[in-house]
Amino acid sequence: MLELTRITAGYDPRDPVVRDASLTIAPGESVGLLGPSGCGKSTLAKVAALLHRPDAGTVVLDGRPVRGWRHGAPRAQRTAVGVVFQQPRLSADPRLSLRELIAQPLRATGRRAEVTDRVAELAPAVGLTAELLNRRPHEVSDGQLQRACLARALVLRPRWLICDEMTAMLDASTTAALVAVVEAYRRESGAGLLAVGHDRVLLERWCDRTVGWQGISGRVATQESMSPTG
Template sequence: MFELCDITAGYDRRRPVVRGASLTIAPGEAVGLLGPSGCGKSTLAKVAALLHRPDSGRVVMDGAPMGPGDGWRHRAPRARRTAVGVVFQQPRLSADPRLSLRELIAEPLRATGHRRSDADARAEEPAAAVGLTAELLGRRPHEVSDGQLQRACLARALVLRPRWLVCDEMTAMLDASTTAALVAVVEDYRREHGAGLLAVGHDHVLLNRWCDRTVNWSEVAED
């Protein structure tokens, strides 16, 4: 199970963005989190992805809670950090402009100790799954479209074969055909690996079609 228990979080302790949020995701389950812009759902997604330390509450992954000494972001234990893959709304803000798409996808592998050649080779499988050609893999972010770059960001999230996925408005900037393609990739991955999914968004039609269940922000967090 993946559990967010009574999470309060923000960027100023006096005015938290998220108050008392709780949400549970079972292995293999897809849960949609629906809410308007600015309600705090992206902050909660960052907490779930271990990218933002909450002010209070617990994150419990596979029965083990994150302890006060575990750290967050790159200081989290490797087994925890690599168990969660995350895709954000704006790919250009989450991609190093100096890297080719191949290097971008392989980045998590190199960060966990894989040799460059091995990492680049292992990046080929998720790159093919998201529909990136060899020619596109040699380009840098400014040389591809937003949709192509988001495909690379999704491949990067999958390259370590995480047990849990967090997709924060992953398709908000994409056209209908690219949205359908990327959702299909996520669903294929979930079926093959039994991964749980937290899909954050404001499009109730998409979330209802994509997810096993959709919860409103008002059901998750305090007003």
């Protein structure tokens, strides 16, 4: 279970962008977090991904309270969560080829022996050819780079996947392809998913349930659960 309880978070303790927010995701469940820009969705997603320390509240991951954040989190918790961000060019090292980008988490966790096989497995799954793997970010499209970023998020086989506006900059065909990759991974692994976005139709079709946030002055104010439309 991924449990966020009474989270208050932001970038200035005097003016948090998320106030007293709670969210629970079960293993294998897909939850959509829907709301307008500036309402605090991405901040809450970063807290869930162990990338941002909240000012108040608790995060429990697989039954264990989270005590550290970013590189301060225990490796077992840190590697249990895969994240895909909205803007791939801001989350990819421009010096790396797509092959090296995908392999980054394996190298960082001392699993270099798995690089060749794991990249070879993931590249076709996300729609990347061997030729594209040799290119650097400035040599590929946003959609191709986001495919590599999704592969990077999956390379450690996370139990939880957080997609923060993953498809916001992509065309409809690439969006459908990446959502299909995520769903195939969920079916195979039983991973839980938090999908953040402002496209109600996409989230309600993609997720088991959707949580709607209404922002007031940039703060998360209310929560309502909505059932999927199909």
